[in-house]
Amino acid sequence: MIEFSLWDILRNLLLATRWTVLLSLVAFIGGGLVGTLLLFMRIGKRRALRLFARYYVELFQGTPLLMQLFLAFFGLGLFGIDVPAWLAAAVALILWTAAFLAEIWRGCVEAIARGQWEASSSLGMGYVQQMRYVILPQALRIAIPPTVGFSVQVIKATALTSIIGFVELSKAGTMVTNATFQPFTVYGLVALIYFALCWPLSKSSQILERKLNVAHRNH
Amino acid sequence: MKYVFDFAWLGQYWPVLLKGIGITIELIAVGAVLGVALGIFCAWARALGPGWLRPAITAYVELIRNTPFLIQLFFIFFGLPSLGLQMSELQAANLAMIVNLGAYSCEIIRAGIQATPRGQFEAGASLAMSPIQTFRYVILVPSLQRIWPALSSQIVIVMLGSAVVSQIAAEDLTFAANFIQSRTFRAFEAYFVSTAIYLLLAIALRQVLAAAGLLIFPRRMRR
Amino acid sequence: MSLIEITEVRKSFGANEVLKGINLDVEPGEVIAIIGKSGSGKSTLLRCINGLENIDSGSISVAGAQLQPDEIHLKALRLKVGMIFQQFNLFPHLTAGGNVMLSQMVVKKTAKPEAEAMAHKMLERVGLAHKFDAYPDELSGGQQQRVAIARALAMQPIALLCDEITSALDPELVSEVLAVVRELAAEGMTLLMVTHEMKFARDVCSRVVFMHQGRAHEIGPPDAVFSNPKTPELKQFLGML
Numbered sequence: 001m002i003e004f005s006l007w008d009i010l011r012n013l014l015l016a017t018r019w020t021v022l023l024s025l026v027a028f029i030g031g032g033l034v035g036t037l038l039l040f041m042r043i044g045k046r047r048a049l050r051l052f053a054r055y056y057v058e059l060f061q062g063t064p065l066l067m068q069l070f071l072a073f074f075g076l077g078l079f080g081i082d083v084p085a086w087l088a089a090a091v092a093l094i095l096w097t098a099a100f101l102a103e104i105w106r107g108c109v110e111a112i113a114r115g116q117w118e119a120s121s122s123l124g125m126g127y128v129q130q131m132r133y134v135i136l137p138q139a140l141r142i143a144i145p146p147t148v149g150f151s152v153q154v155i156k157a158t159a160l161t162s163i164i165g166f167v168e169l170s171k172a173g174t175m176v177t178n179a180t181f182q183p184f185t186v187y188g189l190v191a192l193i194y195f196a197l198c199w200p201l202s203k204s205s206q207i208l209e210r211k212l213n214v215a216h217r218n219h
Numbered sequence: 220m221k222y223v224f225d226f227a228w229l230g231q232y233w234p235v236l237l238k239g240i241g242i243t244i245e246l247i248a249v250g251a252v253l254g255v256a257l258g259i260f261c262a263w264a265r266a267l268g269p270g271w272l273r274p275a276i277t278a279y280v281e282l283i284r285n286t287p288f289l290i291q292l293f294f295i296f297f298g299l300p301s302l303g304l305q306m307s308e309l310q311a312a313n314l315a316m317i318v319n320l321g322a323y324s325c326e327i328i329r330a331g332i333q334a335t336p337r338g339q340f341e342a343g344a345s346l347a348m349s350p351i352q353t354f355r356y357v358i359l360v361p362s363l364q365r366i367w368p369a370l371s372s373q374i375v376i377v378m379l380g381s382a383v384v385s386q387i388a389a390e391d392l393t394f395a396a397n398f399i400q401s402r403t404f405r406a407f408e409a410y411f412v413s414t415a416i417y418l419l420l421a422i423a424l425r426q427v428l429a430a431a432g433l434l435i436f437p438r439r440m441r442r
Numbered sequence: 443m444s445l446i447e448i449t450e451v452r453k454s455f456g457a458n459e460v461l462k463g464i465n466l467d468v469e470p471g472e473v474i475a476i477i478g479k480s481g482s483g484k485s486t487l488l489r490c491i492n493g494l495e496n497i498d499s500g501s502i503s504v505a506g507a508q509l510q511p512d513e514i515h516l517k518a519l520r521l522k523v524g525m526i527f528q529q530f531n532l533f534p535h536l537t538a539g540g541n542v543m544l545s546q547m548v549v550k551k552t553a554k555p556e557a558e559a560m561a562h563k564m565l566e567r568v569g570l571a572h573k574f575d576a577y578p579d580e581l582s583g584g585q586q587q588r589v590a591i592a593r594a595l596a597m598q599p600i601a602l603l604c605d606e607i608t609s610a611l612d613p614e615l616v617s618e619v620l621a622v623v624r625e626l627a628a629e630g631m632t633l634l635m636v637t638h639e640m641k642f643a644r645d646v647c648s649r650v651v652f653m654h655q656g657r658a659h660e661i662g663p664p665d666a667v668f669s670n671p672k673t674p675e676l677k678q679f680l681g682m683l
Contacts, residue, residue, distance in 0.1 A: 059418065062375075062379075062417075062418045062421040062422065063379065063414045063417045063418050063421070064379040064380065064381075064382035064393070064414075064417050065379070065380075065382075066382040066383055066393060067382060067393070067396075067410055067413060067414040067417060068414075070396075070406070070410040071407065071410050071411065071414060074406040074407040074410060075407055077407075078222045078407060152284075152285065156285075156286070156287040156288070157287075159287035159288075159289045159290060160287075160289060160383065162289070163289075163383070163386060170287065170289055170290060170293075173290070173293070174293070177297065182301075183293070183294075183297035183298045183300075183301065184294075184297075184298035184299070184301040184302065186298075187290055187293045187294040187297060187298045188294065188298065190290050190293075191282070191286045191290050191291070191294060194285065194286045194287055194290060195281075195282060195285045195286055198284075198285035198286070199281065199285045202281070202284065202285055336529070336531075338527055338529050338531035339531060339533065341494055341525075341527065341531065342527065342531035342532075342533070342590075343545075344492075344493070344494060344516075344520065345492050345494065345520060345524065345525035345527075345594075346520070346524075346544075346545035346549065346593070346594070346597060347516075347517050347520035347521045347545060347549045347597065348545055348548055348549055349513055349517065350513075352548050352549070356544055356548055357533050357544075360535045361533075361534055361535050364535070436535070
């Protein structure tokens with residue numbers, strides 16, 4: 001049997017971490033774009049689009065991400081495409097992230113809108129103008145802390161893609177464990193690497209939120 | 220697309236699904252009750268407890284909230300036995316869910332405690348209650364009521380997250396779906412059906428938690 | 443020996459010394475009004491007597507129970523003095539009756555039927571027996587404050603501390619609360635109250651303490667304090683009213 005040093009284990013895990021980071025970025029950026037689209041449907045004037053966005057969010061927030069990954073993996077296969085794991089993983093994560101971001105952002109828009117709506121209506125602005133010049137700029141500001149906070153959920157969510165065979169940090173953890181028979185050490189290290197990725201984001205989200213609250217109190 | 224959907228396997232395999240549903244419900248029932256209990260203890264310790272306990276609780280909460288549930292599960296099921304802690308799949312799944320929900324609910328409940336007007340603590344103290352008695356009888360219930368919606372959402376999230384316990388062969392609903400697809404080769408249908416069941420479970424769980432809220436907190440609170 | 447003995451009590455918040463050596467002895471059955479500008483330390487003094495604030499030096503004792511910052515001493519002290527707050531501080535998840543019963547059952551381990559009987563009796567005393575099952579948010583401010591008084595009385599304290607108990611009330615609700623306090627005074631309850639109700643202080647109190655910049659600046663019977671103030675600060679304070 002080959003002996004694995006701690007460094008061997010760590011190096012393999014860190015190499016796989018690249019894919020966790022990359023997938024997180026893809027999911028977050030893609031999810032942000034789709035989420036923006038959903039947000040505008042959700043707060044827009046068209047009833048059909050509003051309902052669509054609402055049910056979309058309910059569906060993705062009301063079912064396990066793991067199931068969404070399976071359905072993307074096997075569902076895309078129905079079209080006769082041989083789906084690589086990374087594609088199914090990216091598609092599912094983007095759609096899932098979009099649902100959550102749209103819902104977070106809707107909360108921010110509504111929090112601003114409640115107070116500002118009448119003020120800006122009374123200034124004779126139309127819906128689009130109000131959104132463009134009054135609501136969205138303010139909503140954007142209060143949306144930053146929870147959005148940064150949600151990026152932590154996205155990173156953690158990428159761990160599930162290991163189950164459909166995408167080789168990222170978690171999958172590497174399982175593979176290294178199978179080779180070394182040191183689950184305690186390996187999964188401990190995997191957890192620490194995730195922690196190192198997530199904790200700074202969690203902290204910045206908290207700090208941003210505190211700053212925002214202070215700024216708000218001074219108004 | 221020439222694919223023909225086939226749900227005929229349901230006739231043969233519905234008991235498998237049913238058993239999986241039962242395990243998933245059992246997991247979330249145990250996880251929710253014990254996880255929230257752990258969360259209450261940790262929230263008390265972090266907000267009001269002795270100074271030496273707070274850093275330990277903070278470390279636990281931060282560690283859990285910043286690592287994936289899947290890894291927590293693997294660490295408990297595969298990692299802990301090397302310390303001599305052997306567990307069955309279901310025990311490990313239960314423990315992982317309790318530990319996970321404990322950390323999240325700690326933060327949610329703590330926010331509820333911190334929103335308590337200071338006068339409530341002082342009123343309890345002035346009536347000669349000890350700090351623990353004041354927490355137990357005066358602070359806790361209104362604090363939980365304040366954050367019940369957020370806590371309910373978190374419990375639903377943990378229930379949906381429990382799908383991954385199938386990865387350590389705990390025989391939950393996802394395990395049932397995996398089993399069925401391996402037998403019938405009807406992967407999409409198997410996951411489609413189980414996804415629909417999860418959706419119904421999530422909706423039902425929200426209702427149950429709302430009802431529980433009405434039961435525990437019979438009064439609407441204005442302050 | 444006096445019932446309440448306050449000796450050379452000092453208290454600072456950071457660099458700000460709020461109490462600069464307070465001396466006050468209260469005899470059983472006395473009704474004491476503490477008056478003064480906001481920031482003069484009058485609420486802090488009251489809160490110290492109940493152990494809600496720690497004192498930096500000096501001593502406070504109530505019927506032999508010394509103020510010490512540990513749980514056992516605090517409990518003994520608080521069983522002897524009840525406190526009523528400006529903001530009522532009723533427990534929102536309990537009915538009026540539940541509010542009055544809770545600490546009897548939790549602290550004194552009184553059995554539920556006895557606690558309930560006591561709650562009925564005390565609510566009766568403040569004229570709210572019919573509101574036993576009402577929740578705080580169903581009661582007016584005046585009623586809430588009367589429940590708070592009943593809650594404190596149910597612990598059978600030998601003295602009551604009242605911290606601006608009518609300040610948060612609408613003007614028309616003040617008199618119903620003061621009527622309850624007046625009755626307690628007539629029954630011989632020892633009362634220390636921080637108040638802005640000068641007429642009430644004059645009518646009901648046995649002594650008035652004027653606090654100024656952390657000191658008990660002038661102490662005397664109400665007639666002397668209100669009609670014949672000795673210090674310019676008290677004159678100015680009374681003139682401001």
